[in-house]
Amino acid sequence: MRDQFHEDLDTITDQLVELTRLAGSAISRATTALLDADVQLAESVIEADKQLDEIRISLDNLSINLLARQQPVATDLRIVVTAMHMSSDLERMGDLARHVAKVARLRTPESAVPPQLRSHILQMGQVAEAIVAKCGSIIASKDVEAAAALDKDDDAMDELHRELFAVLLDEERDLHRTTVLDLALIGRYYERFADHAVSVARRVVYLVTGEYDSEVSYDHEEVEDADVIAEIERNS
Template identity: 45%
Template sequence: MREAYHVELEQLAQNLAVMSGQVADAMERATQALLDADLGLAEQVISDDAKVDDARADCEEQAYALLALQAPVATDLRTVLAAIHAAESLERMGDLALHVAKAARRRHPDAVLPEQVRDDFAKMGKVAVRLARQAEQVIKTRDVDAARSLETEDDAVDEIHRNLFTVIMGNDWPHGVAAAVDVTLLGRFYERYADHAVSVARRMVFVVTGKMPGYGSDEDV
């Protein structure tokens, strides 16, 4: 019975890792759709979002069943609680990729991004996807050092995000208010996506150490 229980715990972790891969794929495609005004990719991200929602529901159902039926304690209890919170963060990451894809679709066939900020978004997209892939590996390995390394990657996204405000508030911004609003919202989506990836990694630190690293408010999309 206990062996089956631990198999279920491991399966829960594997399901979370798969979910992290899903949202990494979603942001990778959404970023490409944004940069290339690719309607097909945008539509794929939009239609696939339901799979991420279903994955979260499955993870939470499995976690609550383990709580109710197995009454886990110590590390096992931390694993189940972390899974519930991580599934929520991963689902929000999927939503943020969805928002990016919808922006690309809304402006199609026109490009959303002025040339002036394309490189910034290309960089943010690469880092955001890398963070999600790293979170996937952290879920699988529970490597505390690897989990903590995500903080540095997140700082890079924060720096680019801050730079975007400097660009759109500058006197030489020629693209108007609508473009500035698009850039502001899209920058926020990437910044929040990265924050949620870090939150997932922090949950894995909690599983291993029993201590939740300090963090700011990362609960709102």
């Protein structure tokens, strides 16, 4: 039989996986709500975000109690500290999905996304969904190689984000001011969603290897908007 301490550690892992599931469901439904201008679906995403917040708080409380009562060291300490960072990233991913849903709700009965950008936003949603699903598997399996491979999905997101900005910056395109602003924000939400997922995966690497290498940033280095814009403008 496992002791209470290790049962608590398992609970932490389970709750982190549950957070990835909820964040994945949220971004998937937010994307559909956005494209289909589905106000009920948008509302349900906004409402469901509270669940992520609650799990995050309960997870943090459990972590602090574990630190206080059990005073873990070595790997056990790393699991607890890392869990606190990961829950913070995952809660933020839920917030970003909620932001997407709020823009969806704002524009109903229209869709915030004009026809020529629909398939583009759909792709961003699909990459976001895939990346957070992988995140869940990585947390459960502690698969360091899969964690490293997540950078590729993030590159795909960065490229989609770059293409979106290129459309928005193109003065030849007839876009409403509201569309430019809505989509600049939406693009950033998806991009940040993927960045936080990469951060979570990197923390799993830290957990397994125990190396908190000062050369590597455990917060994912985001591709910065200004660099993306600069590249678009050089190429146009």
